[in-house]
Amino acid sequence: MTPPTGGAESGFLTESETLALAQFVKRVGWFEFTSNAADEDEAHLVKQAFDKLQDVLARAGYAPR
Template sequence: MTGSSESNEQGCAELSVAETLVQFPQPMGWPEMHRVAIDDDDAYLMRSTVEKVQRALAGVGYSRR
């Protein structure tokens, strides 16, 4: 493979990861987070982290559908 081909494939993979991260929490709401959390603090931490990732991705042009 050429360097530019590898770079393009890596760019596509990173795009796919970013798009997946943006969409992942959409079907996962508070009940699901709370159900898999160790306790309430863990659930709040998960929700906060997901929101931070979504805001960061939105800041560079990715947003939920």
């Protein structure tokens, strides 16, 4: 996820950070969602957000196996 030309790099993830994030998103499971959410509805919303983030990362070429 590279910054646009002329962009300030500090506002963007490095390759290493992006890969680490993709690995983390892949490894987090339902236990983490439910144990860190206020209730089950919030856990489902967080899971949906993680699914979308994982999709964005995969489309950007960060789809860890």
